[in-house]
Amino acid sequence: MKAYREMSRDELLQEKRVLEAQFEEVKAKDLKLDMSRGKPAQAQLDIANGMMDALNSESDLKCESGIDCRNYGVLTGIPEAKKLLGDMSEVPADNMIIYGNSSLNLMFDTVSRSMTHGVLGSTPWCKLDKVKFLCPSPGYDRHFAITEYFGIENVIIPMLPTGPDMDMVEELVSTDPSVKGIWCVPKYSNPLGITFSDETVLRFAHLKPAAEDFRIYWDNAYSIHHLYDEPENQDFLLEILGECVKAGNPDIVYKFISTSKVSFPGSGVAAITASKRNLQDLEKSMTIQTIGHDKVNQLRHVRFFKDMDGMHAHMRKHAAILRPKFEAVLDGLEKNLGGLEIGQWTKPRGGYFISFDSLEGCAKKIVAKAKEAGLIMTKAGATFPYGKDPKDSNIRIAPSYPTPEELAIATEIFVLSVKLVSIDKILEEKE
Amino acid sequence: MKAYREMSRDELLQEKRVLEAQFEEVKAKDLKLDMSRGKPAQAQLDIANGMMDALNSESDLKCESGIDCRNYGVLTGIPEAKKLLGDMSEVPADNMIIYGNSSLNLMFDTVSRSMTHGVLGSTPWCKLDKVKFLCPSPGYDRHFAITEYFGIENVIIPMLPTGPDMDMVEELVSTDPSVKGIWCVPKYSNPLGITFSDETVLRFAHLKPAAEDFRIYWDNAYSIHHLYDEPENQDFLLEILGECVKAGNPDIVYKFISTSKVSFPGSGVAAITASKRNLQDLEKSMTIQTIGHDKVNQLRHVRFFKDMDGMHAHMRKHAAILRPKFEAVLDGLEKNLGGLEIGQWTKPRGGYFISFDSLEGCAKKIVAKAKEAGLIMTKAGATFPYGKDPKDSNIRIAPSYPTPEELAIATEIFVLSVKLVSIDKILEEKE
Numbered sequence: 034m035k036a037y038r039e040m041s042r043d044e045l046l047q048e049k050r051v052l053e054a055q056f057e058e059v060k061a062k063d064l065k066l067d068m069s070r071g072k073p074a075q076a077q078l079d080i081a082n083g084m085m086d087a088l089n090s091e092s093d094l095k096c097e098s099g100i101d102c103r104n105y106g107v108l109t110g111i112p113e114a115k116k117l118l119g120d121m122s123e124v125p126a127d128n129m130i131i132y133g134n135s136s137l138n139l140m141f142d143t144v145s146r147s148m149t150h151g152v153l154g155s156t157p158w159c160k161l162d163k164v165k166f167l168c169p170s171p172g173y174d175r176h177f178a179i180t181e182y183f184g185i186e187n188v189i190i191p192m193l194p195t196g197p198d199m200d201m202v203e204e205l206v207s208t209d210p211s212v213k214g215i216w217c218v219p220k221y222s223n224p225l226g227i228t229f230s231d232e233t234v235l236r237f238a239h240l241k242p243a244a245e246d247f248r249i250y251w252d253n254a255y256s257i258h259h260l261y262d263e264p265e266n267q268d269f270l271l272e273i274l275g276e277c278v279k280a281g282n283p284d285i286v287y288k289f290i291s292t293s294k295v296s297f298p299g300s301g302v303a304a305i306t307a308s309k310r311n312l313q314d315l316e317k318s319m320t321i322q323t324i325g326h327d328k329v330n331q332l333r334h335v336r337f338f339k340d341m342d343g344m345h346a347h348m349r350k351h352a353a354i355l356r357p358k359f360e361a362v363l364d365g366l367e368k369n370l371g372g373l374e375i376g377q378w379t380k381p382r383g384g385y386f387i388s389f390d391s392l393e394g395c396a397k398k399i400v401a402k403a404k405e406a407g408l409i410m411t412k413a414g415a416t417f418p419y420g421k422d423p424k425d426s427n428i429r430i431a432p433s434y435p436t437p438e439e440l441a442i443a444t445e446i447f448v449l450s451v452k453l454v455s456i457d458k459i460l461e462e463k464e
Numbered sequence: 465m466k467a468y469r470e471m472s473r474d475e476l477l478q479e480k481r482v483l484e485a486q487f488e489e490v491k492a493k494d495l496k497l498d499m500s501r502g503k504p505a506q507a508q509l510d511i512a513n514g515m516m517d518a519l520n521s522e523s524d525l526k527c528e529s530g531i532d533c534r535n536y537g538v539l540t541g542i543p544e545a546k547k548l549l550g551d552m553s554e555v556p557a558d559n560m561i562i563y564g565n566s567s568l569n570l571m572f573d574t575v576s577r578s579m580t581h582g583v584l585g586s587t588p589w590c591k592l593d594k595v596k597f598l599c600p601s602p603g604y605d606r607h608f609a610i611t612e613y614f615g616i617e618n619v620i621i622p623m624l625p626t627g628p629d630m631d632m633v634e635e636l637v638s639t640d641p642s643v644k645g646i647w648c649v650p651k652y653s654n655p656l657g658i659t660f661s662d663e664t665v666l667r668f669a670h671l672k673p674a675a676e677d678f679r680i681y682w683d684n685a686y687s688i689h690h691l692y693d694e695p696e697n698q699d700f701l702l703e704i705l706g707e708c709v710k711a712g713n714p715d716i717v718y719k720f721i722s723t724s725k726v727s728f729p730g731s732g733v734a735a736i737t738a739s740k741r742n743l744q745d746l747e748k749s750m751t752i753q754t755i756g757h758d759k760v761n762q763l764r765h766v767r768f769f770k771d772m773d774g775m776h777a778h779m780r781k782h783a784a785i786l787r788p789k790f791e792a793v794l795d796g797l798e799k800n801l802g803g804l805e806i807g808q809w810t811k812p813r814g815g816y817f818i819s820f821d822s823l824e825g826c827a828k829k830i831v832a833k834a835k836e837a838g839l840i841m842t843k844a845g846a847t848f849p850y851g852k853d854p855k856d857s858n859i860r861i862a863p864s865y866p867t868p869e870e871l872a873i874a875t876e877i878f879v880l881s882v883k884l885v886s887i888d889k890i891l892e893e894k895e
Contacts, residue, residue: 070536072535072536072537073535075532075535078532078534078535081534082521083521084521085519085520085521085523085525086520086521088516089516089517089520090513090514090515090516090517092516094516101506101509102730102731103509103512103728103729103730103731104503104504104506104509104728104729104730105501105503105724105729105730106503106730107730133564133565133757133758134564134757134758135754135755135756135757137753137754137755138753138754141752141753141754142753145576145580148579148580148590149576149579149580149590149614157590159579159580159588159590159591160590175752175755178752179752179753182749182752183580293536297534297535297760298534298535298536298755299533299534299535299536299537299538299755299756299757299758299759299760300533300534300758300759300760300761318613321572321606321609321610321613322568322569322572322573322610323566323568323569323572324566324568324606324729324730325566325730326564326565326566326730327564327565327730327731327758327761328730328731329516329728329730329731330731330758330761
């Protein structure tokens, strides 16, 4: 393929006419497609349907410590759920508190608690003139929305192939006491799909923050969410809590996980992993906040998955559904955009997203164009703080929800939209 | 029975010797009994065991609006759950948001949100020098704990047989702009077991607060939790949201309910009822806080109870279990303490508690004495803000958890403890 920029004005206009005809054709189909969110497909819900039978009225509903899961009691989670999610998080069960159905809610509450009560006795953030969070971008819009909601200043940190730009992170964290946290999706990151390198993790563990209440918000949402079964085709992430302990920095990290994309998205179990001191701080507020989370659902998860082997086996079923979808999109991008030099994209080996970078100033127009033909993409800019992508080029592609047939058409619409918008930009430049 | 105060010193000493012997006898049994918390008994969990079969892998897991309950989506609750809990709360489904498993968590979040974001655009409470909450007392310790946790000043309001002292409430609410809320358990109240009179509810609805962000926290935890099946033996509570609307005061109240003591205490569904404006305010933060609560559990509740008739029928089963327990305690109190003039107690027709008032300055000693013989009571003072009962006389009795046999012994221990501590006090007075 000849790169678009190398085409003459006439060649581009000719190409545009062909593409416009194709676009009108697909638009006429009046489709409704959605690649906007990392939402599992129905087939992924169906493979977990055994969850619904894991407990019934004949089941022993006592947990290992003898407590009846139906009743009040057990604030921080039943032992077997701590064991299972501890294994999932690669930490001892003792370093874990089980929460409700949403790790987002847990992260929200963690920021909220810091606002009203500080961290381990520090000044509550609501009493400070300025609080900042570092936001490796492109990143997860709902993370950035939490800190924005609390009036915290979100600071963009560029993402490199190894993770966040650690030179910049170290500089800001060590010199600016108003920097209180950093949002991270360290494995199969949202939306890039990359995994932080060992060096990046170690540099995180060795941070020397100016603020005693600085914390790394380590959202390991896709820890076991590989697309390929062979270990050599899977990413590996260094376990951070252990590295922080080794570095003499045990309190610096909160690690979040959930089964939202393992069992059922709306009815999973979330958990936080941290040092004992941090967990005690959390427990102090949990004791006031609730009598306890849903233990029956915790028990349901343990009875269904049994152990990490069971969970990994289940994740391979997810992978079997997701892999062809990712490959369909990636193939479509490669086949239709390869060599045109109007976009770059990532090729993740896990997680829920492909990240696409268009020519500068084109992302919003591409998303709008796709919408004309009935394809909903994540809002352009959403992957940056305040929804503002400085280059207006990043687009998050979420291939999980549509069927493979829908994905083929969705990719076609997306590719046409990228081409049409890019041609307009290049034509403008040539004027 | 002769009142203790009318006995001579010798009569009292003789009585004391007899009681001490009885106390030693029961103490020697080395019992472990718990009347400290309003925790349902196992028999109450068992009657709801059909919950565990309400859904299985063959069930249609779509809600009425066609959404798959297993997946993400539906922030404010599935329509059929809003209908059922709306009926339970006596309000239209539109005035309701369904939450997670804990109404306490919902109340905590409501206060927390007011701290960081204010109420409908008012100044966040964390920016104010002073925020006060009115605490009708004796009341629910976990309510008071929430406001205490946020550094809010808890102000005692005396409880009358008709509900809180409304003269005092009206005076404080209408003149002091730092008064931002009041905690209420309006029906079968915790711990008194009384229900607010129509006049009290109407006076609440017509409050004219000095603070625009003043709210009534109306925790209708025991709305359908009658001990008797006949309507003439049940308390009636005027529905407050409708009365507030009529009074031109629609935004003044948040109403909370949950199924914690209907289905399973740890795995129920909680909800908030309020004006549309208040709910919109809540939704704004919910959108940031979570992708949604557990819809499968919402569906499970609707499939199990079907409608309010189903729920009422289920509550009659609870009543059949609880009623004899309440009666056993009340009989024991009447039989052993009647006429002695060393204590007064309430005779509730619903809810989870009996409230006992000892002679002044005796409650802590009675609870400590009971503990000597292996009976755990709610900590004396717990029913007042900061755990400080100014008269040291209120003790909350929770008869739900022990078996009837255990309750008989527990009441015996309690009664002995009351008598022994009271005799000491009267002897001291006579010196």
